[in-house]
Every structure is written in structure tokens, then in C-alpha cells.
Amino acid sequence: MANDALDSNPPNATYHLSTHGSDWLWAAFSIFGVSLLAVVGLTFSRPRGSRLFHQIAVVVLTTGSLAYFSMASDLGATPVPVEFRGDGTRQIWYVRYINWFITFPLLLLELLLATGLSLSDIFTTLFMAVVLVITGLVAALVPSTYKWGYYVFGVAALFYIWYVYHRYVLLWHGPHTTFAAGGALRRGYLFAAGYLSLLLLIYPIAWACAEGGNVISVTSEMIWYGILDIFAGPIFLFFFLWELRGVDYASFGLHSGKYTDKSAFHPQTTQATGSPSTGAAGNV
Template identity: 45%
Template sequence: MSTIEKRANNALHANGNTVNGKSVAIAITTHGSDIYWAVCAVMVCATFAFLGLAATKPRQHRIFHYITAAITLVASIAYFSMGSNLGWTPIDVEFARGVGSGVHGVNREIFYVRYIDWFITTPLLLLDLLLTAALPWPTILFIIIVDEVMIVTGLVGALVRSSYKWGYFTFGCAALAWIVYVLVWEGRRHANVMGADIGKTFLLCGSLTAFLWTLYPIAWGVCEGGNVITPDSEAVFYGILDLLAKPVFGALLIWGHRGIDPARLGLNIHDYENDAQYSDKHYAGNGTSGVTTGTDGVANGTSGVNNGHAAGQTV
């Protein structure tokens, strides 16, 4: 056996196209697996890069590095699963296609692990953006809930065979429309008030996110929804979107935050080792305590004098 054969992608042989006794007809090939592995490698490298950049900053300034590294870390695990041909279930298709279409068969491989990834990473992406815009916490929490609705309805729709899946798709698109509105309008206006550099960073990263996220429903429609393109093409479509929406987005965001103190965004993060102001307050508190004790002593002495004076009066 040659060296090239030994290094060949063996994931589909190790993890076949049968789950719980049911085989799938429309599934990725080795080419699709290779694409998922390539995206996984980029996500892993991006995670280490973001953590490395975080190490160059004081701990009070690492919040955006950590959030962004968490995004690519979770995505790494999801793409590892998909590259390994794991984390999927066969779902009967609504639209059966002809033999020469490349998507011929009664059921299609649906990667539910992709939605687990999105359920965790898309709120973190929004947290990156909305904290950058310094939006109020109630707004941030509500948008994250709306985002979770979008992801869950997308997953449920992907797992439904009948035309009712498009009802879930509509709910998801409505949630996406509200998120895009907040990014394009409310978030942008709020970020501009916080400063020109903050506004510029939010405009760049927010516009990229709003544009890319509007392409995901199209990908869903031609993949899980309409069964139009092959699972290998699905790997390319989603893979490119995720690379732009996560590592590229993260690099632009961290670059934009290089001169922005989180305190300007209302993120007053303390670190007892590096925060001189906090340390000064700590030691000042101890000194004040000592002064208080001394004052108590003076008070006691005064009390003694008063007692002596009172005694003299009695005599």
C-alpha cells in the first residue's frame, strides 16, 4: 500500500451511511468530507491565533478575544464531526429528484450537529457585535433569544419531511429580519455615538454579518429544504459562509478592538493582579481601618478624661 493510500480520508469507511439501522441515499462523498476537514483545520488554527492574541493583552481587555475564540472552537468540533461523517440523521426528502440530478433518493443526510454549533456560536457572534455597540443589556438578551428561535426553527424545519417545514422556515426568516434590523439600524446608531473608532469597527463587522446571514436561508432552501444541490455542494456552500462569518469576522473584530478599551463600552472588568486602582483601594481600605482603630483609642481616652473630670466633680 502506498503512502498516499495510507493517508487517504477513511472517515466514510469508518463511519458508514447507516444510522439506527436506516441507510441514507443522498450523502456526502469523500470530497465533501475533505471539505469539512479543511474547514475544521482553519477553525482550529483561528482558535489558537485568537487565544495567542489574547495572551498579549491585559486580562481586562481579553473579553472579545475569548468570545471569538470560543466561536471557532465550537465550530472546530462541529466540522470535525461532519468531516468524520458523524452527527447526522437520514430524513426523507419532500422533493424527489431524477436519477441524473445527483440528489436522487428517498432520504437525505441532515447534519444536526451543524445546528448545535449555530445554537452556541451565533449568540456569541451577536454578543461580540452588540457589546461592541454598547447596546443595553435588555436589548442584547432579547436579540439572543430571537436568534435561538431562528436556529431552532431551522433545525425543526430540516427534520420535517412535509411542506410544513416551510412554516418553520418562515418563522426563522422573520427572526433573522429582526436581527438584521438591529444590526443595521439600532446597533449602528448606538456604536457611532460611542466613538468614531467604535462606529467604524461595528459598521465593518456588523455589515459583514448582516450580509452573510441573509445568505444562510438561501443555503438552507437549496440543501435541507428543497434538496436541490448535493451534500458535497452543501459542504462548500456552508463551509465558505462559516469561514467568512467566523474566522474572518473574528479577525476583523479583534483588529478593530486593538485600540478600544472595554471600559469605554461599559465593560468595567477588574483584575486584582493588574488593576492598580483596585489594589490601591484595597490597601487604602486597610490603612483606613488602622486610622479608625486609632480614632477609637482617642475616643476611649477622651472618655477617660471625661470620667476623671466627673470624678473630680464628685469629690
């Protein structure tokens, strides 16, 4: 399949994806695809109104599957002149950054919604995740040494997430808040927070060796990022959803007031009371 993909979509840069790299990406795509099907099955096994965490996982795995299908097919890359390795161009995979733009904030959201933290704290954390991805993409597309300026901005955003939030919010403030689900998630939350914190610190190292410094080949880049994405995606999500299996969803306080409200199906209830109901159970 790798040969067919590279024949149909020939590499567009001097330093490009190899057949072995494409084989690995098809394997990673299979992992994401199978994980997606499993999580979809788990989602439908949950009662309506208690699927938020599972549906976030579905979005993450769907996005990852599409990204890895594109990269395995040698699509979603653009040539950029290399630095530190003479003349030539290197494939920069913008489809990977689209994937991260969607999935990184959602992975943090999956974790933070369990803590009972304020929306302002959660919003700032997610914004810094977006900054991290965007600066990485811009830096990868800049052929001059100015790319390292964007890299510094991205690393600063990462350390804001990790030190101020993953140390104060995730590893300190989060565990010491009143958890939305009480103490049921505390042990699993501490492990998940430390696990995700460590993975996030490895991504900039991979970037500096790949798109940044051109130290490793495109195939090695794919293997490194692929392993990180699998650990941060399917493995992290399955662990977190497993920890949620015995938690009462109502304890999270996630309400919608939409489709599961009785007033949504019985308009006469709204007319009788003069205002729509804001039921406790939400279709979130």
C-alpha cells in the same frame, strides 16, 4: 483521510457526504483550528481584565472546530426522508445547528457590546438568533411540508434581527449611539455590521436549497455552508479584533468586580470598609 473517515463511519442516508465533501470539511476544520490557535495566542498577549472580546472569539472558534471535525468524520448527522426528490433519505447535520446555536448569538454579542446599547436590546437580538437556529433545525428534521412553516418562523426572526436591529440598531441606532469606546470603532463597526448582515441573509437561501428543497447535494451544501461559516467566523473575528487593537478596553465599561478586585486578594480591605470593593477593572 476522507476515505478513512467514511470507511470508519459509513454514511447513514441515501443522499450523503462524499469523499470530496469530507476533504473540504477537513480543510475547513484546519482553517478553524489554525485560527483558534492564533486567537488563543492573541488572547494571552492581552492583559488580564481586557480579554472579553478575544475570549468570545475563542469560544466561537473552538465550537466551530469541533463541529467541522465531527462533520469531516461523517459524524453528527441523522437520516431524514427527503422532499421533492422521490424516495430516500438525506443526511441532516444536527451538529451544525449545535454549532450555530452557540456561535450565532456570540457573534452578535461580539459586535453589540461595542455599541453601548441597552442590555434589553442586546438580549432580544440574541434571543432571535437562537430562534433562527432552532427553527432551522426543527424544519430540517421534519420530513413533511410543515417544515416550511418553521422556515417562515426562522426567516421572520432573521428579518427581526436584520431589519429592526441590523437596520435600526446596527446600521442606524448603533452607529448613532455613544459608542462604548467612543468613535474609535465607528468605521470598523459600520463595515462589520453590514458584512454580518449580508452573510445572515445568505444562510436561509442555502437552507432552502439544501435541507429544505434538496436541490443541491450534501457535498455542495457542505461547501456552501463552509464558506459562509469561514467568512462569518475566522474572517469576521480577525477583522473585528484587529479593529480593537488600539482601543482602550476600559472605555467599554465592562466591569467584573471578581478576581481583579484588590479585595479579592486582600480580605482585610473588605473588613475595613464593611463591604466588598467594586473595582473599575474587571476580569471579563
